[in-house]
Amino acid sequence: MPISIDEFDSHDTAEETNAEQVIRFLARNADKAYKAVEIADATGINHNSIHPVLNRLHDRDLVRHREPYWAIGDAETVRNAAMVSTAASFLDEELGEERRSEWLAAAREERDE
Template sequence: MPISIDEFDTHDPTHRETNAQRVVRFLVENRDKAYKAVEIAEATNVDRNSIHPVLNRLEERGLVRHREPYWAIGDLEAVRDAMVFSSAAALLDETVGSESRAEWLRASESEDTERP
């Protein structure tokens, strides 16, 4: 699938877009249409076996809408908010390191043992 020259100029080959990000980007770019899941999978190079779980998670978050058998972008403000959050989280991961669930659990366990 071709990309715009602006996207080409800012393309970072070390950044790997998630399936959800690819689906949302595709649906935003084509917000005047609704697609069948298989069409979205083909357009975004998301595996056909993965597309329904991705779309269902996005629907739960209000980022896509579904009317059998079609899918379309959801509330654009919710999409924007999700993208801002994702960008902020990526920036924080890049500058201070990503969070570790194991570290959070160890810290919470040590707090529990330190309490009187």
């Protein structure tokens, strides 16, 4: 039995981060602005977690804010961020995830040379 495309899209095997859920919700509703509690309710994100998520997205220009409302940011900025995220996920799958400790160790070695 076939399913709707919306149901298909919601059956993502990889768990989305809170930030990804917020971006997806606001992008699908780009013609509206929402209060933080409305975004939390629509995405299932804990009410105590939504403001930190929104503030981080705002710092990256991925959402816009005019008290008390939030809306999706500039379409090109959001699209570019999504492309970087997709590329990073692909590379993690192909090459293994990067570890911060390895980056710091390599930087120390390079500095000490």
